[in-house]
Each structure stands twice: as structure tokens, then as C-alpha cells.
Amino acid sequence: MALAAERGTKSRDGKTFSRPVAAAVKIYQGGLTCLSATGYATPGAVATTLTADGVALETVDNSAGAAGALNVEVEKGVFQFKNSAAADAITRAEVGDNCYIxxxxxxxxxxxxxxRSIAGKIVDVDAQGVWVAVG
Known part of the structure; x- marks a missing residue:
């Protein structure tokens, strides 16, 4: 139904989110953080069911906990990651393409x-690594 009066619309900055952490995982500050098929935060890994979500702003150890027992703060944006081995390395020619976790x-x-699942869009490549837009 369309508005018939003023409404106080809630907002978020769209950059940081608190995510419930998957069971039996440890997420390290600065690590690529993904959402599992069930919606819980988990470290980036080789899998086809992950959705890249951002970078962890803190280390959260839920290795002894149930899914959702702890939360991790995740930031979306453009981040530098290590480039893969030579056979699957990203070059400047791939800027604008997807890259994979x-x-x-x-x-x-x-x-x-x-x-592998998609990590995000390649924004730049330099001697230190690959800049990826995540989230």
C-alpha cells in the first residue's frame, strides 16, 4: 500500500554489517568473509556455495560454538588480496572481470x-596483489 502520511525510514551505511558466524569456524581479522548457503559468516574457501560478503573487521573464534553463537563485523568495499599461483594468476588484462575465492x-x-565461488570484481592489479570490489 502506498504511503498516506510521512514515514520515518530506517537506513544503514551499507558498508558494515554484523553477521552471525557459522558453527565450528574461526574468522580472522582482514580475511575474506563469505556467507554460507545457510546465511552464516565463514572464511573464504574453495566451494561453490559461498557468497563473498566483505572483510572481517575483527577475529572471531566460534570453533567451539553453534551457528549464530557469535557475530563478526564485516566491511564491504575494495580490498587487496593475494594473487593466485602463476597458472591461475590475475593480470591487468582481467581488470573488470570476476575473480574467484x-x-x-x-x-x-x-x-x-x-x-570456486566468485570473490568479486577485479578493480586493479599491482605488484602487491589484486584489488577486488567485495560485497
Whole structure:
């Protein structure tokens, strides 16, 4: 139904979110953080069911906890990650393409024969790594 009076609309900055952490995982500050198929935060890893969500702003150890027992603060934006090994390394030619999750600090050019989820869009490549827009 359309508004018939003023409304106080809530907002968020769209940059940081608190995510419930998956069971039995430890997420490290600065690590690529993903959402699992069930919606819980988990470290980046080789899997086809992950959605890249951002970078963890803190270390959260839920290795002994149930899913959702702890939360992690995640930031969306453009971040630098390690480049994959030579055979699957990202070059300047891939700027603008998707890259794929190898682990919570490494991205690759390909989906590893359909075994990896998308990390985000490649924004830049330099000697220190790959800049990726995540989230």
C-alpha cells in the first residue's frame, strides 16, 4: 500500500554489517568473509556455495560454538588480496572481470573447473596483489 502520511525510514551505511558466524569456524581479522548457503559468516574457501560478503573487521573464534553463537563485523568495499599461483594468476588484462575465492586471503582468475565461488570484481592489479570490489 502506498504511503498516506510521512514515514520515518530506517537506513544503514551499507558498508558494515554484523553477521552471525557459522558453527565450528574461526574468522580472522582482514580475511575474506563469505556467507554460507545457510546465511552464516565463514572464511573464504574453495566451494561453490559461498557468497563473498566483505572483510572481517575483527577475529572471531566460534570453533567451539553453534551457528549464530557469535557475530563478526564485516566491511564491504575494495580490498587487496593475494594473487593466485602463476597458472591461475590475475593480470591487468582481467581488470573488470570476476575473480574467484581460493581462501580467505587469495583470489584466482578462474573458477577452478567449477569448484570456486566468485570473490568479486577485479578493480586493479599491482605488484602487491589484486584489488577486488567485495560485497
Amino acid at each position: 581460493v581462501d580467505d586471503e587469495t583470489v584466482a582468475k578462474t573458477d577452478g573447473a567449477a569448484t
